[in-house]
Amino acid sequence: MDEKKKSKGLPKKERMKIPRTPMPEQDPKERSRNFSEVPLGYTPEMAIKEATRCLECKKPKCIIGCPVEVKIPEFIGLIAEGKFIEAAWTLKETNALPAVCGRVCPQETQCEITCVTGKKSKPVAIGRLERFAADYERAQGKMQIPEIAPPTGKRVAMVGCGPAGLTCAGDLIKLGHEVHIFEALHAPGGVLVYGIPEFRLPKAIVNAEVDYLIACGMKLHLNTIIGKMYTVHELMEEENFDAIFIGTGAGAPAFMRIPGENFANIYSANEWLTRINLMRAYEFPACDTPIHRGKIICTIGGGNVAMDSARTALRLGAEHSIVVYRRTRKEMPARDEEIHHAKEEGVEFHFLTAPLEYSADDEGKVTEMRCIRMELGEPDASGRRRPLPIEGSEFTIECDTVVVAIGNLANPIVPDTTPGLKLNKWGNIDADRETGATSIPGVYAGGDIVTGAATVIEAMGAGKVAARAMHEYLTKSETAATT
Numbered sequence: 001m002d003e004k005k006k007s008k009g010l011p012k013k014e015r016m017k018i019p020r021t022p023m024p025e026q027d028p029k030e031r032s033r034n035f036s037e038v039p040l041g042y043t044p045e046m047a048i049k050e051a052t053r054c055l056e057c058k059k060p061k062c063i064i065g066c067p068v069e070v071k072i073p074e075f076i077g078l079i080a081e082g083k084f085i086e087a088a089w090t091l092k093e094t095n096a097l098p099a100v101c102g103r104v105c106p107q108e109t110q111c112e113i114t115c116v117t118g119k120k121s122k123p124v125a126i127g128r129l130e131r132f133a134a135d136y137e138r139a140q141g142k143m144q145i146p147e148i149a150p151p152t153g154k155r156v157a158m159v160g161c162g163p164a165g166l167t168c169a170g171d172l173i174k175l176g177h178e179v180h181i182f183e184a185l186h187a188p189g190g191v192l193v194y195g196i197p198e199f200r201l202p203k204a205i206v207n208a209e210v211d212y213l214i215a216c217g218m219k220l221h222l223n224t225i226i227g228k229m230y231t232v233h234e235l236m237e238e239e240n241f242d243a244i245f246i247g248t249g250a251g252a253p254a255f256m257r258i259p260g261e262n263f264a265n266i267y268s269a270n271e272w273l274t275r276i277n278l279m280r281a282y283e284f285p286a287c288d289t290p291i292h293r294g295k296i297i298c299t300i301g302g303g304n305v306a307m308d309s310a311r312t313a314l315r316l317g318a319e320h321s322i323v324v325y326r327r328t329r330k331e332m333p334a335r336d337e338e339i340h341h342a343k344e345e346g347v348e349f350h351f352l353t354a355p356l357e358y359s360a361d362d363e364g365k366v367t368e369m370r371c372i373r374m375e376l377g378e379p380d381a382s383g384r385r386r387p388l389p390i391e392g393s394e395f396t397i398e399c400d401t402v403v404v405a406i407g408n409l410a411n412p413i414v415p416d417t418t419p420g421l422k423l424n425k426w427g428n429i430d431a432d433r434e435t436g437a438t439s440i441p442g443v444y445a446g447g448d449i450v451t452g453a454a455t456v457i458e459a460m461g462a463g464k465v466a467a468r469a470m471h472e473y474l475t476k477s478e479t480a481a482t483t
Helices: 002-008 012-017 044-051 072-080 084-091 098-104 126-140 163-174 203-216 232-237 269-277 304-315 336-345 456-481
Strands: 155-159 178-182 219-221 243-246 266-268 296-300 320-324 348-350 353-360 366-379 385-389 395-398 401-404 443-445
Touching (some): 044 072, 072 084, 072 126, 084 126, 098 126, 098 203, 155 163, 163 203, 163 243, 163 456, 243 456, 269 304, 304 320, 304 401, 320 353, 366 401
Parallel strands (some): 155 178, 178 219, 243 443, 266 401, 296 320, 296 401, 320 348
Antiparallel strands (some): 366 385, 366 395
16 A cells, blocks of 8 residues: 555656556457457556556546536546545446446547646546546446435336436436336347447446346346337336336448449348347357348448447458548547457448449358549538549459448337427437436437437536436426425
8 A cells, every 4th residue: 555655646747758558459450350448457566557647637627527416536546546546436426337438438538638637748537547547347247236315206217228328317216206218129228238349348338237236226127129019108108117218329320322232231220230249240150140241341330230240250260351431531520449349350431432232142141342542622611631532443342241330320119109399400309418308308318319420428518407407307396396
């Protein structure tokens, strides 16, 4: 403990000189052919060293960048003192899914980008420390149930067991409300389990986070499709729920609508990743999930989902995994870490390239993709330079499998079965970004079903915002009923 106190007491200038602690990873050649997690995590010694880099700012800016309001300097300070369990408990005061966030949250554009240490050096590895603390608590079996407020008598339904619904549930449980979460699939977690590969977010981690919320009092209902088994109105009027949160995500696939897209072995990223993740194709041959294991697999798109799809292709045995993206590396929306990992593993990139049509063999199976070269023009609505086709630059890429990862559309089941629920022109739920309130009193929404496809942490932030507003709505309605 003396060494821990010594490092904690270092002057700020000395702390600034400590280099950022790298996280050990699997060797790229090995990991590209297995589904085990790529980063191996910090050791306690690594975590203490990295935590010592925190300057303990009087006015920490890192908290401002966190959508779920984690007490960042506080939990990092506890790690620096070797109080790892206490650090995890501090995390869980505001974040119900710290082991998830420590793995998939883009800290580099949120909490870490505002880190004061990062002005003269690299920012403190906040995400890696978050992962360490959460993993340490789980490994030690020291899970602590937080203080739960007395029961309010109010019942709340969460529609969708993804990051938005789980976060909203976790906050409302602590406030004393009875929370039921309804999930259409046979496993909880939403996009955390069907959309993110095992090598980036192991299913055991998601299950442990869900189990924690169940231990806190959350009631889980799987294989329950709201909009089919019950409508939103039926939940309120017949099942006696006082408020509802809709967090069904953006689970409908998007395609380019070019000739040949219906040929066999052309998948949406949704189907590709769901078959591999939720139907356990990653456990072949123990699970003989029906999916085409091609030798030349092309992925269309430049986001995190495209990186997940392309890296997964290698692990399924592809000899060539090719990413086709219509802009340059600079414009890719995927995290730098994911692009870096993909390149290390051998994913090939065709930039400034757009598909035009597909060809197939006599059995209707895709064999090649005709493409065109692009050049960048003026910026479009996204702020990125608009890709423009170069006349006469067409060429072909041989392929036997294609994954289209160009974005997702709103899941239509709940909106289509909820009269009075206002939608925007894209079919997303029109909800107040400050409260999550929809056009129906007592019904709130957040995450991708409101914003369109975004990040896990943004969905979690929306769940937290809605929970705060829902608690106010529920307690106000109770006050009104007693006066």
